[in-house]
Amino acid sequence: MEAVLLQVLNGLDKGGAYALIALGLTLVFGTLGVVNFAHGALFMLGAFVAVSVQKILTISSKVRDESVTFFEAYKETPYLEIWWGDTGRAIIDYSVPISLLIAIPIMLLIGLLMERGLIKYFYKREHADQILVTFGLAIVIQEIIKANFGANPIPQAAPEIVAGSADIGSLFGFEGIVYPWWRMMYLLFSLSIIGGVFAFLHFTTFGMVVRAGMHDRETVGLLGINIQRRFTIVFGIAAVVAGLAGVMYTPILPPDYHMGMDFLVLSFVVVVVGGMGSLGGAVAAGFLLGILQSFSSMTEVKAVIPGIDQIIIYLIAVVILLFRPRGLLGKD
Amino acid sequence: MKSIVLSTKKRDYTTLLVFAVIVFTAPLWGKIIGAGYPDLLQKFAIFGLFAIGYNILFGLTGYLSFGHAAFLGVGSYVTVWSFKLLTMNAIPAVLLAIVFSGVFALLIGFLSLRRSGIYFSILTLAFAQMSYNLAYSVLTPITNGETGLRVLTSDPRVVDTALGYTIEGSPLATLFGTTLTGYPGFYFCAVVLVLGFWLSLKIFRSPFGMKLVAIKTNQTRMEYTGFNHRPYLLCAFVISGMYAGLAGGLLAVVDPLAGAERMQWTASGEVVLMTILGGVGTLFGPIIGAATIKYFENIFSGIGDTALAEIFSFLPDAVSNLLITIISPFVGSGWHLTLGILFMLIIIFLPGGMSQGFQKIADKIKQKNKKSSTSEVKLEKDGIA
Numbered sequence: 001m002e003a004v005l006l007q008v009l010n011g012l013d014k015g016g017a018y019a020l021i022a023l024g025l026t027l028v029f030g031t032l033g034v035v036n037f038a039h040g041a042l043f044m045l046g047a048f049v050a051v052s053v054q055k056i057l058t059i060s061s062k063v064r065d066e067s068v069t070f071f072e073a074y075k076e077t078p079y080l081e082i083w084w085g086d087t088g089r090a091i092i093d094y095s096v097p098i099s100l101l102i103a104i105p106i107m108l109l110i111g112l113l114m115e116r117g118l119i120k121y122f123y124k125r126e127h128a129d130q131i132l133v134t135f136g137l138a139i140v141i142q143e144i145i146k147a148n149f150g151a152n153p154i155p156q157a158a159p160e161i162v163a164g165s166a167d168i169g170s171l172f173g174f175e176g177i178v179y180p181w182w183r184m185m186y187l188l189f190s191l192s193i194i195g196g197v198f199a200f201l202h203f204t205t206f207g208m209v210v211r212a213g214m215h216d217r218e219t220v221g222l223l224g225i226n227i228q229r230r231f232t233i234v235f236g237i238a239a240v241v242a243g244l245a246g247v248m249y250t251p252i253l254p255p256d257y258h259m260g261m262d263f264l265v266l267s268f269v270v271v272v273v274g275g276m277g278s279l280g281g282a283v284a285a286g287f288l289l290g291i292l293q294s295f296s297s298m299t300e301v302k303a304v305i306p307g308i309d310q311i312i313i314y315l316i317a318v319v320i321l322l323f324r325p326r327g328l329l330g331k332d
Numbered sequence: 333m334k335s336i337v338l339s340t341k342k343r344d345y346t347t348l349l350v351f352a353v354i355v356f357t358a359p360l361w362g363k364i365i366g367a368g369y370p371d372l373l374q375k376f377a378i379f380g381l382f383a384i385g386y387n388i389l390f391g392l393t394g395y396l397s398f399g400h401a402a403f404l405g406v407g408s409y410v411t412v413w414s415f416k417l418l419t420m421n422a423i424p425a426v427l428l429a430i431v432f433s434g435v436f437a438l439l440i441g442f443l444s445l446r447r448s449g450i451y452f453s454i455l456t457l458a459f460a461q462m463s464y465n466l467a468y469s470v471l472t473p474i475t476n477g478e479t480g481l482r483v484l485t486s487d488p489r490v491v492d493t494a495l496g497y498t499i500e501g502s503p504l505a506t507l508f509g510t511t512l513t514g515y516p517g518f519y520f521c522a523v524v525l526v527l528g529f530w531l532s533l534k535i536f537r538s539p540f541g542m543k544l545v546a547i548k549t550n551q552t553r554m555e556y557t558g559f560n561h562r563p564y565l566l567c568a569f570v571i572s573g574m575y576a577g578l579a580g581g582l583l584a585v586v587d588p589l590a591g592a593e594r595m596q597w598t599a600s601g602e603v604v605l606m607t608i609l610g611g612v613g614t615l616f617g618p619i620i621g622a623a624t625i626k627y628f629e630n631i632f633s634g635i636g637d638t639a640l641a642e643i644f645s646f647l648p649d650a651v652s653n654l655l656i657t658i659i660s661p662f663v664g665s666g667w668h669l670t671l672g673i674l675f676m677l678i679i680i681f682l683p684g685g686m687s688q689g690f691q692k693i694a695d696k697i698k699q700k701n702k703k704s705s706t707s708e709v710k711l712e713k714d715g716i717a
Binding site: 035118121125127128129131132133135136137138139140142143144146147261265268269272276306307310311314315317318321322325 | 394396443446447449450451453454455457458459461462465466468469470471597598601604608661666668669671672673675676679680683
């Protein structure tokens with residue numbers, strides 16, 4: 001029982017990341033009808049916003065180390081610490097949450113630029129063309145990041161207060177369920193973002209118009225609503241969601257330039273499993289696949305079917321596509 | 333589609349002949365553009381073959397597969413195993429590679445072709461990723477995991493031992509006694525490339541090829557006329573898979589080792605890039621695309637800052653420094669950036685690839701000539717009137 005619970009928990013945070021990326025992909029596909037292979041790159045860009053913020057916060061100067069007396073020693077001290085002491089140190093400690101705030105406008109801007117600058121011209125082209133051009137864009141973004149930040153993963157630290165693990169099992173009377181705080185934060189964060197997006201779509205006029213547009217774009221346009229502008233904004237929102245997912249993921253997985261591609265392939269599979277264009281399906285499939293992946297990496301399971309942890313997601317995608325081509329929750 | 337209708341047997345043979353001459357003289361003209369060494373020319377031929385095969389699927393039927401690297405990988409592994417177990421002769425190795433990748437493609441194609449459009453792409457991607465992940469992990473006894481599969485001197489090689497051949501030094505692929513490295517290796521690949529090109533030409537001109545194009549143009553209409561498209565699609569898929577396996581086999585022939593990274597989905601993406609860059613659905617396009625990408629990969633990735641400084645040394649220092657700072661992110665290790673940008677530009681402005689570009693230029697010139705000639709005719713008519 002404990003082992004099962006632990007695997008469910010382990011799968012949930014990864015599933016959260018899948019769900020967030022897949023949600024954005026589905027939003028873009030549902031509104032603009034565009035298959036965006038550069039969506040993983042947006043996730044990666046978000047992660048690198050966090051890296052940049054941390055770099056800027058820790059710009060350092062060399063200060064003489066007073067504790068060493070018998071020779072002249074210097075240590076790097078961030079300016080923030082020199083100026084503000086403990087407050088500065090706290091700011092640096094909270095670099096990831098700060099990055100979240102900074103990432104919102106940056107990702108929104110990147111998303112809008114991308115939509116107006118490139119995606120706009122591909123509404124009417126075939127899906128294959130859309131896939132290929134965004135694939136090219138993803139390569140370009142990836143290479144720019146690689147040129148500026150290098151090829152090695154850059155570890156990011158979560159704030160110290162949530163750096164440890166929680167023995168959450170003891171709350172419910174189980175033993176040995178230890179779960180890192182940050183992963184729990186990630187789960188809550190992804191749930192709240194997903195909730196936010198759904199609330200936005202269902203309880204605001206803007207969201208209502210967007211949903212109407214997803215159903216029948218032409219009619220909404222005939223009613224005198226500029227549906228195009230709203231869809232562009234939706235693309236921006238999808239970019240922000242992917243970016244925030246990336247920022248929050250940095251303490252779990254040190255970001256490197258190809259993390260976007262790695263997540264993209266899996267997220268596409270998630271979207272397809274959930275059903276292209278179905279938001280609920282994308283979210284459900286994201287969590288489901290995350291959990292299944294974590295189960296299949298249990299030693300007991302691997303002993304029965306060797307290598308299952310490597311292929312489980314793809315295997316499920318193949319089965320779903322062959323027997324239920326519209327996905328779990330997709331409509332015809 | 334004009335080309336299919338208008339072609340004649342004679343024209344086809346001329347095309348083939350011209351192609352063969354271009355390929356076999358590659359070491360000569362390669363020198364002029366700085367590609368005159370066998371390693372690179374081999375790559376031209378092998379990836380050209382890969383792209384030709386991919387084009388038979390994607391170019392003719394419009395089905396975008398993102399998993400062809402899996403067949404390339406299977407071809408490589410089978411070839412290396414043939415070197416290990418049977419003989420260092422390249423012919424059986426390559427034939428086995430074609431057979432095995434064909435069977436593999438039949439399996440994957442049978443399942444994947446039940447869906448079309450983006451679903452087909454995702455299915456092939458999923459299969460390729462599964463193969464890649466398995467090759468890295470569980471199948472290590474067959475694939476030798478991360479280290480990659482190598483040919484060892486101590487391998488059994490049943491046929492070679494029976495015939496009394498022995499190997500001195502590191503084992504290399506042979507063709508009845510000739511070692512296939514350097515130029516012999518290139519010419520082996522070149523012959524295979526010309527054969528592959530000939531087959532692709534035949535397919536383009538055949539009723540089978542016409543049916544594939546018809547499926548691409550309007551699948552629904554084909555279905556309504558009572559035409560069962562699935563066997564044709566599957567056939568195209570298997571043929572292109574065999575081409576990929578052959579290319580993988582040749583990769584292992586010229587350099588006897590195989591690694592799982594050949595199966596990764598970015599490798600599948602590369603062949604898509606080649607085909608698109610050169611021109612989807614054209615005869616020569618894929619080969620041009622493959623050669624262009626491999627050429628620039630080789631040239632661009634070899635240029636460092638010092639090489640750039642040498643190139644611009646004739647300019648004043650300030651100008652050359654400025655040029656170097658502008659260009660250096662695009663060359664050397666950053667050549668993928670150039671590739672990505674080039675690829676985007678092609679898709680945005682020239683969806684037909686470089687072939688379409690050449691065609692457009694040719695048409696413009698023709699139109700200009702025509703315009704001047706028609707206007708003359710008009711003048712004459714006016715004069716008569």
